Amino acid sequence: MRPACPPPPPPPPAAAATAAAALPAAPRAVSSAAAAAHALEAHAAAAGAAAADPLAAAAAGTAADASDAGRDHTRHTPEPAPAASARAPFPLPAIFKSSAGSVEHLLVDYPWLLSTAPPREAWPTLWQVLKQKNFLKVATKRAMAHLKHPTYDFPSQFLADAGGVTRAFFAALSDPATARSSDALQPLMVRGLARLFADGHASLAAKRHRPSFVLHSPPKLRLKSIHLTYGPYPSPPDYVAQDWFEFIRLVVPVEDSDFESHPRQREVLKQAEDDGVYMRITTSIDCDLEFTLTDEESGIPLVRDRRDRVDLQFISPHFTPWDDLFYTDESGEQRLGWPWRISDVDSLMANREAELDAMRAKQAADGAKAGPAMPGARGDGGNQE
Secondary structure (H helix, E strand, O other), X not given: OOOOOOOOOOOOXXXXXXXXXXXXXXXXXXXXXXXXXXXXHHHHHHHHXXXXXXXXXXXXXHHHHHHHHXXXXXXXXXXXXXXXXXXXXXXXXXXXXXXXXXXXXXXXXXXXXXXXXXXXXXXOOHHHHHHHHHHHHHHHHHHHHHOOEOOEOOOHHHHHHHHHHHHHHHHHHHOHHHHOOHHHHOOOEOHHHHHHHHXXXXXXXXXXXXXXXXXXXXXXXXXXXXXXXEOOOOOOOOEEEEEEOOOEEEEEEHHHOOOOOHHHHHHHHHHHHHHOEEEEEEEEEEEEEEEEEEXXXXXXXXXXXXXXXXXXXXXXXXXXXOOOOEEEOOOOXXXXXXXXXXXXXXXXXXXXXXXXXXXXXXXXXXXXXXXXXXXOOOOOOHHHO
């Protein structure tokens, strides 16, 4: 049998006194809990400082540990006052407020297409590209015949004139004095488009937002398509519109709308040409264009977007073969007697016309009366407004 282990010897009196002194007194347990809570608050404050400045957090943590080690835990530590809520030194723009929506929501009432938005025009197929190229060639020859003059070389002179209108267009949309008035915009664009931009500017102004455009490079224009509308303007009530191919529209009397021979077809076309024509020329513009939407209260840009291509459509007034299209200016040079105006931007009006046509077709199918024509619709020549 193993001998029983002897009990441990009692501690010396000095060690027992030291152990007894290390134990906290029972009545002071509450004060120790408050001290522990204060220590937790000190460490939490140090953790918050670490998020803002890691170097300062290390120093703060060391100071907090030293302070906690030297504090008398037998005394009640008062609770610190709650910290004041942090406030920005400047008013935040609306895009940072919880009520603000996405970038698209900010521009929902303004008819400008951002670079991140899907295009309004579907990507053409190879067959469509080949057709458009051939139609553009034929339509260009017709436009050259209508604008034939020794001093006006179409299309080069047209592209130069349209470039000046493009610069004036973006400058007018950036100036609140003109951008908020459709009447002030109409010398540069048709009435329907001017109303859309003026109403959009008013909607942004009500939110204290200001749109602006900056061309960082000279615009380079090239022809994309030409559409010719032949016939009287305005269209008489007993006339109908007929589309010949995709680039010619004829406004002819009802009795001439049905023919069965090629000679008769040529007669109808010749009569429509004598009644007059107006042209809509779509250009593709290569440029470095910056659009900015600024919060007027803070001066901070809410949206800053850049595009390298814009499609603009230009329209001529209605004229006949017997009208004098050119005049002599003060320097004795012959110039075109009217300015080109913008009738569409990135197929905005074309999409609205297509939606209106679809609505009219549905109303006709339902036996309802067709709605009123939208300004700018092709059939009634409203683009001239």
